[in-house]
Amino acid sequence: MAAAATLDDALGHLAVTAYRRGLDTEAGLAAAQRSVAATLLWHLRVLAGWLPRQGAGVVRVLASGFEVANVDTHLRALSGTDADRLSPYRLGGLATAWPRLAETRSRAELRSALASCAWGDPGDDSAAAVGIGLRISAATRTAGAVPEAASWAGGRLALLVGRELFIHGRRLTEPSARRAARVLGSGALHAGAFADFRRQLPGTARWAVDGVEEPADLWRAEAHWWTRVEQDGSALLTGSRLDAAPVVGAVALLSTDAWRVRAALESAARGGGPLEAFDALV
Template sequence: MSAGWVAGVTRAEAMAAARAGPATARGLAAAPGLPDALRALAATPYRRGIDVEAGIAEAQRAVTDALVWQLRVLAGWQPRPGSAAVRLLASPFEIANTRSRLRAMSGASQPPPYRLGALSTVWPRLSRSGSPAELRAELAASPWGDPGSDAPTAMITAMRWSAAARTAANLPAAARWAAGEAALLWARETFVAGRRPATRHAARLLGTAAVRATAFDEFRARLAPPAKWALEGIERPGDLWRAEARWWSTVERDGLRLLHEARFALTPVVGAVAVLSADAWRVRAGLECAAHGGRALEAFDELLG
């Protein structure tokens, strides 16, 4: 046991315990309007940057910004292996920044990038890229790996595959989540968007038989065991939103278990990232419901199972 792990795990447990939680999120969803819901966030970790006059997009962005800040704080308390784990699990934010950068290159107005600090893998270099080809070259020279194309959509999809593969390889406690996310990604790309992903990671994460499938039912049936759970009971691609909601619920449930498995080691830190991330996802969903005057409360309850 080291002092670094004692401090890091203690901080992880405290931050997870302070999350908003399901009851608060449902209270947000039941609010008569978005300003009421935003006022309720004043007593939660999401109060940072909240403007009660904000629209739904700005409010949800503020929640995500608060999560990024939480993960930066969490990473800062960890010894080196813990910081690396938090950084890897925070990959979606570097992917989001990269997507915005690519869109800005085409002239589209974009929100400011997430302030990643120590959560960044190579974002400072990516942010200075002047063209998709330059950005691809930076990715190829980094842990993200060569996306195989400088088409913006292909690069973002490749980054998601890279994050899933590296998570499965380096964080055993999160490998099941990575495999499940990969199953959802392949299903959306292939059976909703009509794009056949070209990635060297798919067969390892999903199984060779699954990636050769040409129909959704066949794909679901042939998934490798670590990924199969993500699509159980999902009969058609149009229901993938239910699978995504279940993925988040599973990540949170597993994260709560991991928080209590090993006292002073990496596992509780991985659990804390899962719990904090799932909490922010649920709060964003609650705000979306509030923005519709609570009329979507039934859908919110279904979303959370």
């Protein structure tokens, strides 16, 4: 798909894969990428459905990004900035608090609902504060609830906070900073320069930004993060352990594959290109 000359060609390939569920081959890039994400969610729901309650809870935490995406869309609608509102992802049993959050009718009401559930208070009802607050909450919850994914959560949090502080130039709200500090340490949160931020990070998070000298290069670290998740996920699937490790590994590989497919579709939409360039990106 990444080498396809057009998006239509790539969608033709996609239509005969496991991602064909709900795919509209006449759709544009954004719709096709969302369809891939929706298929990933469906696979995670099926996986969770076969697991005992504790295992399903692990999948729920790891899949929390879909609820974050739903809240993002809902918040844009509440702010009147979403003229073409997307249908929310169907979370089923993987929802943390979405049914209640979906019923809110103002940004203030949404913040209050978040504060009273597992997501926690984002510290403000602005789109920026809610968006980064939810993502920080998801990462810190993962670090605490899924030991096998703690290093992924730490690395993800380093990327999120690094971008927020040193690219967007926004300070974290007090509740979000407090949550992030539990994983990254207070020294990193108070760093005045990116180099200091990176140096203050614990090893469980610093790996994600190793070799990144400037904040503008954090996008490259994103690919490095996914590579680590894929490698660790493969390792977790080996052997015959009777714990959550194989579940976490399966979620990691399913998620990584969906990310690569979405990147491949974008490559095709831009006219395709040498596979070496695609491999360097992902």
